[in-house]
Amino acid sequence: MYARARRPSAQIAAAVCAVLRGLPICAPLAFIGAPAAVAQTPEGGALAADIPAQPLAQALAVFAGQTGLQLVYVSEVVRNKKSRAAAAGLSAQQALARMLRGTGLRFEYLTPHSIRILAAEPNPNVTSTSPTDDDLSEVIVTASRRDEHLRDVPITIEVLSSETLAKINATTFDDYVNYLPNVTAHGVGPNQNSIIMRGLGTTQQGVQGLGFSGPFPAVAVYLDEQSAQLPGRNLDIYTADLERIEVLEGPQGTLFGAGAEAGVLRYITNKPELNVIEGSVSAGAASTAHGAPSAALSAVINLPLIADTLAVRGVIYNERRGGYINNIPAIFARSNGDASVAYAGGTVPANSVVLKNTGLVADNFNPVTYSGMRAEALYQINEDWSALIAQSYQRVEADGIFTEEAVNSLGQRQPELTAQLFNPSYNNDRFENTALTLNGHVGPLKVLYAGAYLVRNIEQVQDYTNYDRGSPYADYYQCIPGPVPAARCFSPSATWHNQERNTHQSHELRLSTPDDWRLRAVGGLFYENYIIFDQTDFFYLTATPYFNPIAPPTGYWTVNGSPLRPGGQVVCGCADDAVLVAGAPTLNNPNARPPGEAFFEDVTRGYKQKAVYTSVDFDVIPHTLTLSAGTRYSGTESREVGARVGSSGCSLIAYPDAPNPCRNRDLINFNVLGLDRTNAGFRSRASISWKPSEDALVYYAWSQGFRPGFFNRGFGTPGNSPLDSPVDPSIRTANQAVAVAHGGWQPPLAVAPDTLTNNEIGWKISWLQEHLQWNGAIYQENWDHVQLDSADPTILGSSAINGGDYRVRGLESAVVARFDSGLTLDFGAAWNHSELVKEPTLYWLDGTAINFNALGGSNGKLPNPAGALGSSLAGAPSFRGEIRARYERSFDNYDAFLQLAAVHQSSSLSSTDALAIDLQGKSESYPLPAFTTFDGAIGVGRGGWLLQMYGENLSDTRAELFANYRQFYQAITVNRPRTIGLRFSYRIRSS
Secondary structure: OEEEEOOOOHHHHHHHHHHOOOOHHHOHHHOOOOOOOOOOOOOOOOOOOOEOOOEHHHHHHHHHHHHOOEEEEEHHHHOOOEOOOEOOOOOHHHHHHHHHOOOOEEEEEEEOOEEEEEEOOOOOOOOOOOOHHHOHHHOEEOOOOOOEEHHHOOOOEEEEEHHHHHHOOOOOHHHHHHHOOOEEEEEOOOOOEEEEEOOOEOOOOOOOOHHHHOOOOOEEEEEOOEEOOOOOOOOOOOOOOEEEEEEEEOOOHHHHOOOOOOEEEEEEEOOOOOOOEEEEEEEEEEEEOOOOOEEEEEEEEEEEEEOOOEEEEEEEEEEEEOOOOEEOOOEEOOOOOOHHHOOOOOOOOOOOOOEEOHHHOEOOOOOEEEEEEEEEEEEEOOOOOEEEEEEEEEEEEEEOOOEEEEEOOOOOEOOOOEEOOOOOOEEEEEEEEEEEEEEEEEOOEEEEEEEEEEEEEEEEEEEOOOHHHHOOOHHHHHEEOOOOOOOEEOOOOOEEEEEEEEEEEEEEEEEEOOOOOOEEEEEEEEEEEEEEEEEEEEEOOOOHHHEOOEOOOOEEEEEOOEOEOOOOOEOOOOOOOOEEEEOOOOOOOOOOOOOOOOEEEEEEEEEEEEEEEEEEEEEEEOOOEEEEEEEEEEEEEEEEEEEEEEOOOOEOOOOOOOOOOEOOOEEEEHHHOOOEEEEEEEEEEEEEEEEEEOOEEEEEEEEEEEEOOEEOOOOOOOOOOOOOOOOOHHHOOHHHHHHHHHOOOOOOOEEOOEEEEEEEEEEEEEEOOOOEEEEEEEEEEEEEOOEEEOOOOOOOOOOEEEOOEEEEEEEEEEEEEEOOOOEEEEEEEEEEEEEEEEOOOOEOOOOOEOOHHHOOOHHHOOOOOOOOOOOOOEOOOOEEEEEEEEEEEEEOOEEEEEEEEEEEEOOEEOOOOOOOEOOOOOEOOOEEOOEEEEEEEEEEEEOOEEEEEEEEOOOOOOOEEEEEOOOOOEEEEEOOOOEEEEEEEEEEEEO
């Protein structure tokens, strides 16, 4: 299998091949061990005309035609590669060297008239401490669904190559997100983050039940061609043997569909290589200040099984990171000021249980272990078609919690890096993914089919004891009021247990024209079935002798045959006119629950997405001015079934006739509420790009994105809310008069999709033979009808709404400078300004707009739930930047480097919730202070080995990354304390 771009004289070609008869160019099966070519005096004329960037095989044919040189190469080495452009007037050597830059190939003269092209093998005596992949102009990305040089794509893309990930010692999301200036994350631990791009963040609810009730992510996560996002739980893929991570900023709805509203984070794995034997191993250990030690081990192997036809690649890894949060001694005793002692008579009974955590006190109780493997097989069916099968598995086991309890539920500030848990807590998260990708050609068209099935299983248990102090209803489940039997409060101990299973099945068929056509197009069909099975059980019922255990319902309550009242309220079984109708919900667990379980949510939700898309590029002026436009028509069907069941009607004191097990009392049967919505429409994009030279690109881009809607967790307002209109006049409060006059307010059953529109002007420029590169963009993003969760228990309850419209204006810039001395400087920064530009209008049930200023509240006014005009988004610092300096030097056949880096982030907000307050009356939209951290590394290598020592957070700064009150105390997610580590790696490669 070889190809030759022929000059007119066939005799010369035959002579060359005769000379090379014994060399691997004419015997691909004996490709290992080719002898060095004899030095020749090169010939070949200069280029008479420009050779544009295009598929490499085509570019080489043009080159041979212009220079009269004979090219000999194995066809496999140029397949799916793209050339650099070469300008007229360059010599043959200069032109060919430029065309092959970034392809991983090199050339050598065999005779004055013939050239062999082959893989550029690394020198076994040289350690790669300065990979060329850090050259931004040479990185190949697939953001536009075709292979393109990063410098040619008219959108903002951050790329972390495998070499860059190694340089910054990043193996997990928490490591590398520091080096993405326009990306932040709000979350409470590994695999428990919401990713935010360009400051488009709102309120992050607690992870308990988030699979059921949380909005779908605004940022899509992809493993190769498979989407993998989940509400509040980013898929944190360990970076061993990744080719690169692509971060596509701004809406990507045209090519990536639902979920890619604010951007896409793509993990691109290394694929098997034919005819290449490769292996590597990496081992490391680290010590964390105030914490426990860590250790990591990974290994990679690539093996050709059939020459030119079949190869396999595998990676296996395990990393255990020591904990750094201490669970300190604590006592939980109820106080008369707690909201949850009203049922017990307003004071804590004398014989009430006091809880201690003595058996759980431990230092560094939050270790996390990443373990997994990936195996891929590449089969070259023929010259045009190949099949790739990949199987991935990963398990993340995290003990304890990854937030410090900064202020406890009594308002008392606690020591840093500590928590006070009264029950064991952990989060186990595993996924496996099976994928098949077919690549080929039908005539001139490229064809790709990508199908994948991902399964993710999560089991999480967390202490919830502070619910006793934070909820006004806790005493109903934990206390008896007396006098007979005597008033008593049982243990305040509480936990929640979340079991979540997520499946993604996707299929995509894509066609694209050759890259060198003046009019190019890509289009395809896409199908995705995305399902979340969520079961969350709350164990805060400790007065078990006085409650019957709860069980799933067998029906639903109706009035006049409907499960909903005219205003949209779910019919309660407590109503005198309610009638029970048979009809069991769809459940993941149909069994009766154990004693002590007070409440559960058992729900299946998700969406099906069907789409057709296309994108067209036209060179108005070839290689200079290009117009691009694309659109996607998709239909997204969201659905939800299941039930919510409580135990309020199962108290034997309040309801002596409560059945055992207790069914059909406190319930919502989602199956009968019609929770099925379809949203369909077009999402489009357009751009114009201008290349005044080979080294400069200026563009304008416009794009749209959207996020699917979802269904509400709450279907009513709290009884004391000024938005509620109680049916019973005797329980109405003075601040409900306006609500009563208008029939009250009812949360919507469904929250509609929100949309994002982006306008962007960007540039990608290099100077001094690409020793200096500058990429940047100025943009405005309009985020309309933003989906908002509420954490306020007194106004909206646990309801979600479509809020107002936000606008983000920003600037981002990335500069890379390389000096001949061996010094490289990388600088990246983002400036963002976000503000609410339009408040939403909520309506009473009679259709009248709600005037929140007339409803009371602090200072006589109640704020709009979506916030005041001008208020900013969450996770949106006005500035975020990183700078990295790396110096490399060779001596006595060794290669050494020294690296220093700094990250700075300005202050931001943890939430957009304008109503929620903590038990001390402070807004739960906690400010996150500015911080600066420093990293460093030093290393030496020779041949295939490299030894390096690294330091992270050298100043031991306590950066506050997120803050929340979901567990009824102020929990702050902080970065890992100062960590010093040592890593050794060894790599071999031959072909």
